Amino acid sequence: MAATGTTERCLFLLYAATARSFLQVAATEEVAPPLRVVQIEGLVFLKIIKHCKDHSPSLVTGQLLGLDVGSVLEVTNCFPFPMREEDEEIEADGANYQLEMMRCLREVNVDNNTIGWYQSTLLGSFQTVELIETFMNYQENIRRCVCIIYDPSRSDQGVLALKALKLSDSFMELYRSNNFIGEKLREKNLTWVDIFEEIPIKVSNSALISAFMTELEPDTPVSQCDYDRLQLSTSSLMERNMDFFIECMDDLSLEQQKFQFYYRSLSRQQAQQQAWLHKRRAENMSRKAAGEEPLPEEDPSNPIFKSLPEPSRLESFLITNQISNYCHQINGVSGQGLIRLYLMKALRED
Amino acid sequence: MEAMAAKERTVLQFSSSQSLSAKVHPLVVFNICDCYVRRPDQAERVIGTLLGSVLPDGTVDVRNSYAVPHSESVDQVALDIEYHHSMLLSHQKVNPKEVIVGWYSTGLGVTGGSALIHEFYSREVPNPIHLTIDTGFTKGAGTIKAYVSNNLSLGDRQIAAQFQEIPLDLRMVEAERIGFDTLKATAVEKIPSDLEGMEASMGHLLALIDDIYKYVDDVVEGRVDPDNKIGRFISDAVGSLPKLPSSAFEKLVNDSLQDHLLLLYLSSITRTQLDLAEKLNTAAQIL
Numbered sequence: 001m002a003a004t005g006t007t008e009r010c011l012f013l014l015y016a017a018t019a020r021s022f023l024q025v026a027a028t029e030e031v032a033p034p035l036r037v038v039q040i041e042g043l044v045f046l047k048i049i050k051h052c053k054d055h056s057p058s059l060v061t062g063q064l065l066g067l068d069v070g071s072v073l074e075v076t077n078c079f080p081f082p083m084r085e086e087d088e089e090i091e092a093d094g095a096n097y098q099l100e101m102m103r104c105l106r107e108v109n110v111d112n113n114t115i116g117w118y119q120s121t122l123l124g125s126f127q128t129v130e131l132i133e134t135f136m137n138y139q140e141n142i143r144r145c146v147c148i149i150y151d152p153s154r155s156d157q158g159v160l161a162l163k164a165l166k167l168s169d170s171f172m173e174l175y176r177s178n179n180f181i182g183e184k185l186r187e188k189n190l191t192w193v194d195i196f197e198e199i200p201i202k203v204s205n206s207a208l209i210s211a212f213m214t215e216l217e218p219d220t221p222v223s224q225c226d227y228d229r230l231q232l233s234t235s236s237l238m239e240r241n242m243d244f245f246i247e248c249m250d251d252l253s254l255e256q257q258k259f260q261f262y263y264r265s266l267s268r269q270q271a272q273q274q275a276w277l278h279k280r281r282a283e284n285m286s287r288k289a290a291g292e293e294p295l296p297e298e299d300p301s302n303p304i305f306k307s308l309p310e311p312s313r314l315e316s317f318l319i320t321n322q323i324s325n326y327c328h329q330i331n332g333v334s335g336q337g338l339i340r341l342y343l344m345k346a347l348r349e350d
Numbered sequence: 351m352e353a354m355a356a357k358e359r360t361v362l363q364f365s366s367s368q369s370l371s372a373k374v375h376p377l378v379v380f381n382i383c384d385c386y387v388r389r390p391d392q393a394e395r396v397i398g399t400l401l402g403s404v405l406p407d408g409t410v411d412v413r414n415s416y417a418v419p420h421s422e423s424v425d426q427v428a429l430d431i432e433y434h435h436s437m438l439l440s441h442q443k444v445n446p447k448e449v450i451v452g453w454y455s456t457g458l459g460v461t462g463g464s465a466l467i468h469e470f471y472s473r474e475v476p477n478p479i480h481l482t483i484d485t486g487f488t489k490g491a492g493t494i495k496a497y498v499s500n501n502l503s504l505g506d507r508q509i510a511a512q513f514q515e516i517p518l519d520l521r522m523v524e525a526e527r528i529g530f531d532t533l534k535a536t537a538v539e540k541i542p543s544d545l546e547g548m549e550a551s552m553g554h555l556l557a558l559i560d561d562i563y564k565y566v567d568d569v570v571e572g573r574v575d576p577d578n579k580i581g582r583f584i585s586d587a588v589g590s591l592p593k594l595p596s597s598a599f600e601k602l603v604n605d606s607l608q609d610h611l612l613l614l615y616l617s618s619i620t621r622t623q624l625d626l627a628e629k630l631n632t633a634a635q636i637l
Contacts, residue, residue: 041384042380042528042532042533043377043380043381043384045528045532045533046376046377046380046524046525046528047377049524049527049528050375050377050413050414050524051444054445077384080444080445081444082443082444083444097440097443100436100440101440104416104433104436104437104440107419107433108385108388108396108416108417108419109388109389109390110388155527157544158527158547158551159544159547160527160528160529160532160541160542160547162541191628192624192628200540201540201541202537202538202539202540203532203533203535203537203538203541204536204537204538205533205534205535205536205537206383206384206387206536207536208383208386208387208485209379209380209383209384209533210534210535210536211487211492212379212383212483212492213525213530213533213534214534215491215492216376216379216492216494216520216522216525217530217534222554222558223526223529223530224523224526224527225526225527225529225547225551226551226554226555228527229547229548229551230551230552230555238613242613245620249620256627320624320627320628323620323624324621324624326617327617327618327620327621328617330613330614330616330617331614331617331618332544332545334610334611334613334614334617335544335545335614336544336545336548337606337610338607338610338611339548339552341603341606341607341610343552343555344603345603347591348591348596348599
């Protein structure tokens, strides 16, 4: 059953790849310009937000459909995936669902061209190995793909927490060769900042929608957004942020311990090697004096010459990214909190 | 006796009309407009299914929609029922709580073919609603209306279906969350960041306070007739500020300020530490 599940998934991906638009094929023939902007339709915003919010706090994903035009990736539609379940039978069902949905949407002239996926996150805790794996999977079939991350927990603050991400090229190269040791990283000059690239988002709406929204815009001077933004209490958000933050710190120190352990055993090994060499040389000296053949200065069968595997840095890179993300969020929320407090003070003094 | 009974039945009957109202999620409007823009060449209008739920107070909450391909000639309408069903199945996999609540069509008001389609949807769900969106702006405005249908029967025979308009709530809290500025324009260069949003909100607040000042001044100087209702609102707003002695208020503000500053320091230190660790980790490999 597992096999059919995966084949069907492959089939789907193949289908997605062959269903590329003419424009995209044209674009791939020449040297593709780097992706600069993701242009998202208002419809997609609403769909993503609705799906993520409906299922919050559980995390959901969905597929993005659109066109790849030069350096702009246009996201014109999307559809949600059903909740993921561990059962394999259901997984095969999911692939069927995707095919069916794509077929149906094509029938009503929706751009039927996969360009990535979206997913919801909890306070920006999305930087995981799974995300990278999904990215690599998509990237193999679609040259340009993007992941849109939406954070429903932050939207209560009146923030439109939507981000478009992609993996950087140098990181992908390194990931393919699975070489996350210090030397390689130094060679490529790759740091944790360089794993993800954030792509600026542009919004576009059809003239028709623009007309309707202008008509429907209420003439009240205050919107829900303003209420949310001027909400004074942020402690619950902050608390959760700090919780995640501390958890990440623990993880990071665990990773650091791994490295320390590695370095300690490495230096111990080197000391042992030196000692062995010393002994061997002294032995050879005495053998020379006795007129015998010297013994080789290396002994591959000795366990102390076996090289120790260096732990991969990927995990610690991701955790570092995560932590920096939390720092950023804390900065943002505290900054806003300060503004609110001063506002409150000014209001009272009035 | 039997004749009497038969006679009693041959009266013009209106089926009971419930007082319904409907609420539309902005996504539905967006979806319909998008489908209309992408309609096939020869099609005059698009129609589709509305999904949502009926709230406990009887309001129909329309939360989602999808278009259903159809073909229309003078006196008949053909709906792709198979498409409708497979799409429904797909949608229900994602959100089983959303069921069919009715159908939509673009154009102004109810047209002849509508009764047939409405009858089809009546078989899917009891008492469906019919939403019309005037994408052609025929009256110079994008009119959005919702209807329910009442059956008019004479004896056992149905003679007509009457479409009755129901009140429609178009307040869109979800759209406000994103911001109408983002949804209204045909092109926006970037989505507003936290601080920009904050600035805009504070601007709004300031403008409102100025408005109140102006109003109060005008009333005091007799330029405007006082309105008790507005006065009450203003006194409510002023009264909603908690009454605190200024020392306590000062302390509260300062404590919170310090909390925030502490967090800011913490995050800055962490970031510095991270950068440092990064440098050390990659440089420490000279073995």
